[in-house]
Amino acid sequence: MEVRSKIWLEENGKLIFGEGKSKIFKAIQEFRSINKAAESMGISFRHAWSYISEIEKRTGVKLVERVKGGAGGGGSRLTEYATEIMRKYDILKDKIDNYVDKKFKEIFD
């Protein structure tokens, strides 16, 4: 028997951040482009964008911003707020995963 867990963040009872969003955020951070991030995940730009804009509406905070010009011809990047939420979520998730495994062994073994 194995234990599984899931954690996510809500604002007024609505999802604002979880594993799925975390993957999109990470891909945007890596590719600096929503289009490439979506492609890497096998989802459409429209899908990725609707994810982001939905959370922006719920939190009232900008999550992704356009970067103009430069060698790569511009692109998108996470705002400081989005980077922070992602970083904190990762720390929280990591701690909880470890705790869940430890307690599961203690209680079920």
Add this chain to the structure above:
Amino acid sequence: MEVRSKIWLEENGKLIFGEGKSKIFKAIQEFRSINKAAESMGISFRHAWSYISEIEKRTGVKLVERVKGGAGGGGSRLTEYATEIMRKYDILKDKIDNYVDKKFKEIFD
């Protein structure tokens, strides 16, 4: 912002116990009848029964047994195995809920 979490148990990648099952088990324990348990949850007997028999198939262990005769004219009760899994799941869930809240406050405040 609030944190939410979910934990469940799997056997070979398939759900065997989680919040939904826990509610059915608790209702069977209370009413000593699958029918009354299902009624109290607003689901059909068929639905409740398929939940139980599915987990029985996955684990290969009996979870609910018939009780014959007696003042109440018989009924159903959880097996020792089912009672134990429910008890352990509750302890695990309780510990994890507390931990998640604590860590969320530490990391996000």
